[in-house]
Amino acid sequence: MKRFHVHVVVPELGESVRFYSGLFGAPPTVQKDDYAKWMLDDPRINFAISARGGKIGVDHLGFQVDSDEELAQLREQVAAGSVPVLDQPGAQCCYASSNKYWTQDPAGVPWETYHTLADIPLFGADAAQRNSTGEDSACCAPTVAVSAVIKRKAASC
Secondary structure: OOOEEEEOOOOOOHHHHHHHHHHHHHOOOEEOOOEEEEEEEEOEEEEEEOOOOOEEEEEEEEEEOOOHHHHHHHHHHHHHHOOOOEEEEEEOOOEEEEEEEEEEOOOOOOEEEEEEEEEOOOHHHHHOOEOOOOOOOOOOOOOOOOOHHHHHHHHHH
């Protein structure tokens, strides 16, 4: 079953944790020095915030799924719609190891669809690594616009 995902960059984590805990009526499910996440069932959402610099506001949207099979089904749906996709199997970011793919809407908003495999101790192990295409690896949101990466990949085929 899909869970809607929202990731927001905030200027100060403590103040934002207090605000969202009050808004959701619950403390974060996961809280680190630079990151917090609420896994809510009503509404069914994975809401994450981070204070690691960058542009304040909505960082990306997406869907969290329960299995690689469901991830593959959604990936096929996107491909059938001729939507450009950046696959990222085995990603290590946001304190989790995940299989995922990214796309970008026409307004430039990144969309992440992923299946979490395990928790990891680092926020962004992929941030310092390069993926097999030589492009910067995405960590929570791509460091390079998804559409630019996809265009370069298509040109090299």
